[in-house]
Amino acid sequence: MRKLAEHQLRLQQQITTGQRVTTASDDPKAMRRVLDLRTERSMLTQYQDNINTLRENANVVYSTTNSLKRLSDRASELAALADGTKGHTAISAYAKEVDQLLEEAVRLSNTQHRDVYIFSGTNAKTAA
Numbered sequence: 001m002r003k004l005a006e007h008q009l010r011l012q013q014q015i016t017t018g019q020r021v022t023t024a025s026d027d028p029k030a031m032r033r034v035l036d037l038r039t040e041r042s043m044l045t046q047y048q049d050n051i052n053t054l055r056e057n058a059n060v061v062y063s064t065t066n067s068l069k070r071l072s073d074r075a076s077e078l079a080a081l082a083d084g085t086k087g088h089t090a091i092s093a094y095a096k097e098v099d100q101l102l103e104e105a106v107r108l109s110n111t112q113h114r115d116v117y118i119f120s121g122t123n124a125k126t127a128a
Contacts, residue, residue, distance in 0.1 A: 053114070060113040067108050071101045 014020055024031040075098060082094045109119050110127045120126050 057113050057118065060111065061118050064108050064111045064118065068105060071105050071108070075101050 010022075010026070013022055021027050021030045021034060078094045078098055078101075082091055086094075111118050116125065117127055
């Protein structure tokens with residue numbers, strides 16, 4: 001009688017909670033499977049978070065690299081313009097623009113994503 005009452009109580013708990021396994025002793029194999037699935041879900045969530053972080057980082061690196069390329073292209077244009085046939089005023093203007101390009105390149109080289117310098121290699125907490 002007591003066993004039947006315990007069994008009935010367990011069934012009522014399962015109906016109430018919607019869970020077939022409420023304690024590990026109810027079904028050790030099923031509980032092991034539940035724990036394994038929870039671990040797997042946690043790992044998959046972490047993998048997805050890592051993928052999202054890497055995707056964000058790749059986008060920042062790509063964008064910054066493109067900006068550096070544009071600066072380099074403009075510096076090449078200025079070098080071609082300053083071919084020795086221009087006057088002092090033009091050369092001074094080119095030099096001033098090159099200085100601005102260099103300042104911008106330094107700023108871009110110190111770009112951070114999630115408080116990490118993206119161009120600092122393994123020493124990512126230090127500016128490039």
